Amino acid sequence: xxxxxxxxxxxxxxxxxxxxxxxxxxxxxxxxxxxxxxxxxxxxxxxxxxxxxxxxxxxxxxxxxxxxxxxxxxxxxxxxxxxxxxxxxxxxxxxxxxxxxxxxxxxxxxxxxxxxxxxxxxxxxxxxxxxxxxxxxxxxxxxxxxxxxxxxxxxxxxxxxxxxxxxxxxxxxxxxxxxxxxxxxxxxxxxxxxxxxxxxxxxxxxxxxxxxxxxxxxxxxxxxxxxxxxxxxxxxxxxxxxxxxxxxxxxxxxxxxxxxxxxxxxxxxxxxxxxxxxxxxxxxxxxxxxxxxxxxxxxxxxxxx
Numbered sequence: 001x002x003x004x005x006x007x008x009x010x011x012x013x014x015x016x017x018x019x020x021x022x023x024x025x026x027x028x029x030x031x032x033x034x035x036x037x038x039x040x041x042x043x044x045x046x047x048x049x050x051x052x053x054x055x056x057x058x059x060x061x062x063x064x065x066x067x068x069x070x071x072x073x074x075x076x077x078x079x080x081x082x083x084x085x086x087x088x089x090x091x092x093x094x095x096x097x098x099x100x101x102x103x104x105x106x107x108x109x110x111x112x113x114x115x116x117x118x119x120x121x122x123x124x125x126x127x128x129x130x131x132x133x134x135x136x137x138x139x140x141x142x143x144x145x146x147x148x149x150x151x152x153x154x155x156x157x158x159x160x161x162x163x164x165x166x167x168x169x170x171x172x173x174x175x176x177x178x179x180x181x182x183x184x185x186x187x188x189x190x191x192x193x194x195x196x197x198x199x200x201x202x203x204x205x206x207x208x209x210x211x212x213x214x215x216x217x218x219x220x221x222x223x224x225x226x227x228x229x230x231x232x233x234x235x236x237x238x239x240x241x242x243x244x245x246x247x248x249x250x251x252x253x254x255x256x257x258x259x260x261x262x263x264x265x266x267x268x269x270x271x272x273x274x275x276x277x278x279x280x281x282x283x284x285x286x287x288x289x290x291x292x293x294x295x296x297x298x299x300x301x302x303x304x305x
Contacts, residue, residue, distance in 0.1 A: 008300040009021070009022070009104070009107060009108040009300065010023075010278075010280065010298030010299070010300055011108075011298055011299055011300070012224070012270060012272070012281055012296065012298055012299070013222075013299075014070075014217050014218075014219050014222045014223065014224045014270060015218070015219025015220030015221060015222035015223075016219045016220045017070050017071065017072060017199065017217055017219040018070060018071065019068055019069075019070045019217065019224060019226075019272065020068065020069045020070065020108045020109075020110075021066050021067075021068060021272075021280055021298065022066055022067045022068070022069050022078075022082075022101065022104050022105050022108060022110075023064070023066045023101075023104060024064075024065040024066055024067070024082040024083060024097075024099055024101045025064065025065050025083065025093075025097065025099055026062075026064045026065075026277070027063045027064055027065060027093060027275070028093050029056070029060055031061075031063050031093065032060055032061030032062070032063060032233070033060075033061075034245060035063070035232060035244055035245055035246070036061065036232060036233060036235070036236075036242055036243075036244060036245075037245060038239075038241075038242045038243075039061055039233065039235045039236075039239070039242050041058060041059035041060060042059075043235065043239065043242075044059040044060070044061065044235055045059045046238075047235070047238055047292065049292050049293070050234060050235060052279065052295050053277060053278045053279055053295075054233065054234050054235070054276065054277060061233050061235065062277040063232065063233060063275045063276075063277060064275060064276075064277050065082050065083055065126055065275065066082070066274070066280075067079060067080045067081060067082050067105075067130075067274075068080070068226055068272060068274075069105060069108055069109075069110045069115075070217065071109075072197055072198060072199050072200055072217075072219075073197075073198055073199075074116075075116045075117055075197050075198075076110055076114050076115050076116050076117070077115075077116065077117045077118075077119065077197065077200060078105075078110065078115050078117070078118045078119070078143070078146075079118075079119045079121070079215050079226050079274075080119070080120060080121055080127045080128075080228065080274060081118060081120070081127065081128055081129055081130035081131050081142070082101060082126065082127070082129050082130050083097055083125065083126045083129040083130075084097065084128075084129025084130045084131070084132070084133070084174065085097050085098055085099060085101070085129075085130075085133065085134075086098070086133075086134055087129060087170075087173055087174070088169055088173075089125065089166065089169075089170075090166040091125070094125065094126060094129075101130060102130070102133075102142070112142050112143050112144075113143075113144060113145055114145070115143040115145065115146045116145065116146055116147070117146055117147050117149065117196065117197055117200075118131070118143055118146045118147070118148045118149070119149055119150075119196065119200070119202070119213075119215055120148065120149065120150040120154075121150075121212060121213050121214065121215065121226070121228025121229065121274070122150070122154055122208065122209045122211065122212040122213070122228060122229065123150060123154055123155065123158055123171075123175060123209070124209065124229065124246075125166075125167070125170045125174075127228070127229070127274075128170070128174045128175060129174055130142050131143075131148065131174045131175065131177070131178050132173060132174050132177045132178065138177075139172075139173045139174070139177045140177060140181075141177060141178050141181050141183055144181075144183075146183065147183065147185055148178050148183050148184045148185065149184075149185045149186075149187050149196050149202075150184070150186065150187070150211070150213075151186070151187055151188075151189045151202065151204070151211040151212075151213050152186035152187060152188050152189075152211070153189070153204075153206075153210055153211030154209060154210065154211025154212065154213075155184075155186050155211070156186075156211070157209065157210045157211055158171070187202060189202050189203075189204045189211075189213055190204075191204060193216065199217060199218045199219050200215065200216070200217060201215070201216040201218070202214075202215060202216075203215070203216055203225070205228070205230040205256050205260060206249070206252055206253075206256060207230075207247060207248070207249050207250070207251075207252035207253025207254070207255070207256045207257075208228075208229045208230060208244060208246075208247050208248065208253050209229075209248050210248060210249070212228060212229065212230065213228065214226060214227055214228055214230050214260070215228070222268070222270075223268070223269045223270070224269060224270040224271070224272055224281075225260075225264065225269055225270070225271055225272065226272045226274060227271065227272065227273050227274050227276075228274050229244065229274065229275070230253075230256060230257060230260065231257060231271075231273060231276075232244055232273075232275045233273070233275065233276065234273065234276060234282075234292075234293045236257060237261060237284065237290070237291040237292055237293055238287065238290045238291060238292060239290075240254055240257040240258045240261060240290075241254050261284055261291050264283075264284040265284050265285065265286050265291055266284075266285055266286055267283070267284070268283065269283065269284075270282070270283060270296060271283065271284055271293065278297075278298075279295040279296065279297040279298065280298065281295070281296045281297075281298065282294050282295040282296050283296060
């Protein structure tokens with residue numbers, strides 16, 4: 001399935017770091033009701049600020065798949081790797097994709113052989129797909145020079161989990177080849193977080209999965225936080241109790257969301273949503289006794305002709 005995405009490379013400046021959004025696909029309209037079933041149109045309609053691009057005219061959620069690429073010092077860093085091309089997937093929206101993701105990544109200045117660090121917020125299908133690409137019938141690491149990192153708690157959880165066949169297939173084509181190549185590093189992530197590169201810190205945000213991490217970026221007094229699946233959509237800011245149908249521990253996920261949102265409220269930290277549609281980013285601000293996202297639209301860099 002060939003899927004088109006908008007031209008150009010959206011980006012935000014965080015101190016001396018430029019964070020690029022690398023688009024993969026728009027997710028189909030039925031994704032919202034499946035993924036966040038409690039985010040009904042009536043709930044969404046209570047919050048006019050969501051109509052800045054986060055919903056359609058009928059108050060249905062918009063969601064997409066993208067990753068974030070940034071340069072920290074001399075390191076080229078990629079946070080999550082999306083769904084990937086040509087992979088057998090149970091979800092029809094993810095099955096056998098044929099997108100131009102790698103060209104977009106290259107156009108943003110991150111050709112695959114230049115990437116030094118790949119951070120995986122968790123090991124779900126739509127976050128690990130471009131870990132590998134098919135060459136001569138084999139799945140090989142897409143980023144052969146990179147150190148791939150995820151939390152030790154995340155990998156150990158799935159090692160002891162009774163996976164169904166679709167998830168086993170995902171591990172076979174997108175996780176095991178990286179491990180077999182000796183490229184996957186497991187990081188112990190304590191409560192205070194773990195720095196994996198200067199200015200890049202993994203923050204434990206369990207619930208969606210037991211070892212899920214968010215990614216903090218710090219540079220020259222500025223900060224940003226990349227959500228992974230701690231948050232799927234901005235509707236969860238005023239309604240932290242709205243969880244994903246695939247949360248492993250819904251109660252813990254809600255508590256983690258609430259704590260994190262409280263810590264970010266009315267600060268200058270830029271929140272970058274891994275599945276948030278345009279405008280994708282913003283700052284968490286207080287809104288009565290809850291929160292809303294004050295959007296920070298990206299700048300755009302034209303892709304090479």
